[in-house]
Amino acid sequence: MAHEITRLHHVGHVVQDMPAALDLYRRLGFSVPAPSYPAMAPREGGEPEPFGAANTHADFPCDFLELATVVDPGGHVPADARLVPLQAPPEVLPTLVERINATSANLADCLERFEGLHILMFSSSDIDVSAARLTTAGVRHGGVNTVRRPAGTEVETVRYLEIDGVRPGVEAEGRIGVVADLDPRIQATRLADHPNGAVGLVDATLCTADADLDAVQERYERYLGRVPRKEGVSRVFDLDGATLTVVPASGLSVLLPGEHAPALPALVACTVAVQDLAATKHLLRENEIPLLRTPSDDVFVPATAALGAAIAFRQAVEPRHQDGRQQGIV
Structure with missing residues (x-):
């Protein structure tokens, strides 16, 4: 569809x-x-x-x-x-x-x-x-x-x-x-090389009260015209080359160790794809940026070190076309 x-x-x-x-x-x-x-x-x-x-x-x-x-x-x-x-x-x-x-x-x-x-x-x-x-x-x-x-x-x-x-x-x-x-x-005309190798947004993470998870899922089903898949306790909406992850508050620290939502509901994190994750980690450490690892092997800067927003980095799988599709994916 x-x-x-x-x-x-x-x-x-x-x-x-x-x-x-x-x-x-x-x-x-x-x-x-x-x-x-x-x-x-x-x-x-x-x-x-x-x-x-x-x-x-x-x-x-x-x-x-x-x-x-x-x-x-x-x-x-x-x-x-x-x-x-x-x-x-x-x-x-x-x-x-x-x-x-x-x-x-x-x-x-x-x-x-x-x-x-x-x-x-x-x-x-x-x-x-x-x-x-x-x-x-x-x-x-x-x-x-x-x-x-x-x-x-x-x-x-x-x-x-x-x-x-x-x-x-x-x-x-x-x-x-x-x-x-x-x-x-x-x-x-706006593009410039990012020293961290960033190439695009691949996820936004929304945290909600456990009791409101179903209601928030239903709300975004209407917004996006899509039904999410379940991944552990999270609900993941698959877009073209990116996702929206809705996680209950009780599961946030599993998804992003050490993180907690400052309010509910809240957008708590975004994930950026990078060309070479090892090089990105090296640059961040050189700049004395604290890094933590997720269970899926992304790395992220905790919200306490990034003005209230967890910023995650993920190895890009394949380069994107200008129209946003990944090569080899129709």
């Missing part, structure tokens, strides 16, 4: 201190460009000042890891930050500002729960089909939004929807949604 939900689109790590997060991710071996900060003049004729929410990505061919933070007026902005003045027709600008402020308010709420992973977006080959399927399945969402933004010499069109859960655009575990597949031509 064909599925329009193809893979993980991105996982978002919401942090208190963007400079500290940049330092961490670069020590983890990711190539992370300067973050973008929306900016607007507080008064007519004034200089643009950052506000709202800032972010940057560790980009891979088909997906990415996002770092996001709430802009603290007058707070510490990285020296290499890229200010992006808002440019929109006068009749559109208030709506744009409202969206940015809503996003930053959601991120602030996430940070009140804990610093860590709060964003999980799935990739869709047909976002309109995804929206219709979710509506038919009784999943409330905000409809398909379209954003156009500069991407070098071109304009990138991003179409996405956010699932409405505990409130509009936010589920209990964070911001969950669906985004149209990345444009491989534009995404290719």
